[in-house]
Amino acid sequence: MKHEPVRLAEILASMSLATDLGMGLPEEHVLRQTVIAARLAKLAGFDDDVRADTFYVSLLAWVGCLADSHELATWFGDDRQIRADSYGVDRRPLTMMPFMLSHVGSGLPPAQRMAMLGRFMIGGIRDAMGTFTTHCQTTGDIADRFGMHEAVRRSLAQAFERWDGKGIPGVVAADRLEPAIRVVQIADDTEVFVRSGGVEAAVSALRSGSGREFDPALVDLAVQHAGELFAGLEDIDTWSVVIAGCAPLDRPLTDPELTSALETLADYADLKSPWYLGHSRAVGALAHRAAAASGAVDADLVKQAGLVHRLGAIGVSSSVWNKVSPWSASERERVRTVPYLTERVLSRQPTLAKIGRLASMTHERLDGSGYPRGLSATSLDGPARLLAAADCYQELAEERPGRAALLPVDRAAALQAEVRAGRLDAAAVEAVLQAAGHRVPRRVPQVAALTTREVEVLALLVRGLSTKDIARRLTISPRTVTAHLEHIYAKTGTSSRGAASMFALRHGLVSAE
Incomplete structure (x- = not known):
């Protein structure tokens, strides 16, 4: 696939937009923090x-927040909300305890919340404090994947340390803290306070944390130059400023490096819930095999879109993904925003935007019943149809809360039922089933009880061929063609070539090829 080269900084900046979703903070928090830093x-x-x-x-300091989403959701309900609420809390273990206790069992009835508090006091405190270590380990793993050098990895391991030595794990303090993390800690907190309360609120927070959370020398410098430090954060194009000021390690990624980076994003998204671990890689691999075998679509593009199609899932609480009972109306609507959020996270760079646009169509359906935009057949090309079929198949292959994984034969039957219902494309489903190892007939059963010959006649009809031309092309008599056309119109509920064309497009019975 020919594309505008993607730079390492652009991948990391895109990842930071996903991190904002996971932390329950407004878009571009991390980018504005990076400008301040x-x-x-x-x-x-x-x-x-x-x-x-x-x-x-x-850009990387808070990516590890997703690793503990499952545990946070178990104890506190909405993992995104507790992360957002933690800003402004003194993050020493003793002062974090009342904060955590106030959030245990959030949203539960009083009796259930009291029971949850009891369980939390027995074992949950240890689990909750352990999330800080998990965060640092996950961040370190991601930094390794992106080839960060030792100084960066040391800094990331100190994300929850403090100047006064009372942080987590509490092994370094003061001047032993890496300069980079000292700066980033200040930038992280002050971005939130500037946005919510203005420069005065940020200055007040800095003074309160001086010598405790923050390097006092850096605090004095930040207070002295507050006007310059926080100027225009709401007005500047933070993406452009960050990318233009990127560090010397930045470089264009080769195609294999880009795919590897997208695999990291896939794993990052799937961390949101244990139920989805490996899902995005599996969809990417299955879609790639199906696309490569068909030869009609860009297999690399389909794989890359499959890898990142759940990136927007970071913006939905893990309590939703882990829920055994049916989703509420509001939860269902939040889930339906995932493809849109995926597209927005990747929208800032042309090549990533192309991948994101395709990824955002994973849940669209030929009959217009999908989401987020309700696109129909005329707007869904071959790659989109194939990716939708691959994701649908892989979803059924995996266990979910309250549902076991389906056997291969049942997965195939489910996809073929989607074809008959007019939601998935017949050719795409056939390609996916073959790529998944199924022995399938040359054609998936057609919709509306149309026979194979009737589908052939329909394909020529919608191209504007006359009855005689269709007869000549198929080597049958014009009278036979007329009989087929009568059956086609009756079965499809149409009465003209134009209406039959829309039916054929909607059900994937005709394509540009």
Whole structure:
């Protein structure tokens, strides 16, 4: 696939937009934080190496938050909400305890909440505090995948340490903290306070945390230059500023490196719930095999879109993904935003935007019943149809809360039923089933009880061929063609070529090929 090269910084910046979703913070929190961090590192007179470290540490510091989503949702309900609420809380273990206790069992009836509190006091406290370690380990793994050097990894491991040594795990303090993480900690908190309360609120928070959470020298510098440090954050194009000021390690990615980076994003999205681990990679692989075998669509593009099609799932609480009972109306609507959020996260860079557009069509259906846009057959090309079939098949192959994985024969039957209902494309389903190892007939059973010959006649009819031309093409008599046309119109409920064309498109019986 020919495309505009994707830079490492653009992947990390896109990932930061997904991180915003997972933390329950407004879009571009991490990007604005990175702008603040870059300004503060420059004011502090740090050398180019430390400023480069600061850039990468800022974009990656909070990516590990997803790793503990399942545990947070178990104890606190909405994992995104408790993360967002944690800003402004003194993050020492002793002061975090009342905060966590106030959120245990959030949303549950009083009796259930009291029972949950009891279980939390027995074993949940240890689990909750352990999430900080999990966060750092996950962030370190992602940093390794992107080839970050040792100084960046050291900084990321100190994300929850404090200047006064009372952080987590509490093994380094003061000047032993890496300069980059000291800057990023200040930038992270102050972005939230500037956005919610203005510069004065940020300055107040800095003074309160000086010598405790934050490096006092950096706090003094930030307070002294507050106007310059926080100027125009709501007005600037933060994406462009961050990418333009990227560090020396930035570089264009080769095609294999881009796919590898997207595999990292796939794993990142699937961390949201244990039920989905490996799902995105499996969809990408299945769609790629089906596309490569068909030869009619860009197999690499389909694979890349399959890898990232659940990136927007980061914006939905793990309590929803882990729920055994049916989703409520509001939960269902939130889930329906996942493809849209995926597209938005990837929309800032042309090549990623192309991948994101295809990924956003994973849940669209030929009859217009899908989401998020309700697109119909005329708007869904071959790659979109194939990706939808691959995701549908893989979803049925995996266990979900309250539902066992379907056997292969049942998966095939379910997809063929979707074809008959006019929701999935027949050719795409056939390709996916073959790629999944099924022995299938040359054609998946057609819709509306149309015979194979009637489908052939329909395909020529919608191209504008006359009865005589159809007869000549298929080597049958014009009278036989007329009989087939009568059956086609009766079975499809249409009475003209135009209406029959729309029916054929809707049900995937005709394509550009």
